């Protein structure tokens with residue numbers, strides 16, 4: 001008996017996670033991460049999203065299966081040209097390779113809304129792990145750059161009030177002549193894909209295909225550029241050393257481009273870390289907390305983190321997608337029945353983000 005107790009104590013640890021309503025804890029196995037296979041994180045060919053209704057429904061069924069199991073899947077056939085990704089990546093590399101004093105001009109500390117540059121180690125996403133061995137750059141939805149918006153002067157006041165873009169991110173990076181265009185092209189391509197995907201999510205949830213269209217006319221749509229230094233640059237490495245600590249994403253879903261180094265890890269339902277290894281030509285998509293909430297936990301927002309275990313620098317470019325900030329959404333009508341009443345009250349997208357970011361800022365300081 002004594003041996004069994006000892007073994008149990010050695011094989012798990014508690015992970016502290018941030019949520020909008022304060023910390024929650026998860027038990028994690030200490031067994032080394034294993035590589036994912038198609039049953040954990042399927043590769044879904046989504047080219048049918050550009051096809052007829054039957055093709056769109058068929059993609060929706062595959063996405064539904066993934067969204068209700070681990071909440072992570074790869075997509076191929078997504079339609080985003082390689083060139084747009086390559087240009088954004090090249091600009092990201094140029095940006096991070098600059099001296100600190102140049103990047104400091106666009107430091108997030110100067111921002112009201114988390115736009116701009118986060119210096120190395122400045123964030124600490126999970127308190128039970130190391131600070132984040134990461135630098136990042138963030139920009140938010142700006143209707144002037146959204147190709148789907150014809151006339152910004154007609155945007156209603158309640159929508160305008162939710163915009164969190166700041167022009168200083170472009171002004172303070174103007175020394176890199178192609179940075180703004182490269183990042184905005186990537187942002188626009190991800191935004192167009194996300195708007196198609198939210199329609200597929202509607203089908204997957206047995207809702208009319210255009211159910212979310214109005215809610216995503218001016219969405220919370222943000223690109224982050226992540227730069228993770230090589231392990232060689234880290235003073236000390238142990239099992240709690242992370243490039244970005246364990247977390248769930250806040251909003252509806254994330255479209256993540258990652259380079260070929262590997263390092264993204266996903267926590268499965270058994271508490272086992274799984275490597276979401278790079279698959280060329282794909283993006284990784286994962287469900288966020290808001291979508292989990294409005295689907296009554298039917299679609300799952302799964303804990304993940306990144307650990308750059310390679311001796312190369314690693315880059316990733318997530319695009320985070322949520323509803324217009326002024327939208328308030330409750331549990332969707334198709335996700336409740338007599339046996340499964342709504343577990344959550346309606347909440348506005350803005351309030352949801354505010355609650356969670358309040359937790360983040362308190363803990364990072």
Ligand SMILES: O=C(O)CCC(=O)C(=O)O
Pocket residue numbers: 224226244249256258263264304305306315316318
């Ligand atoms: O870099 C990665 O692979 C993951 C990044 C991530 O999870 C995030 O930025 O939210």
Ligand SMILES: [Fe+2]
Pocket residue numbers: 247248249254304
């Ligand atoms: Fe994430």
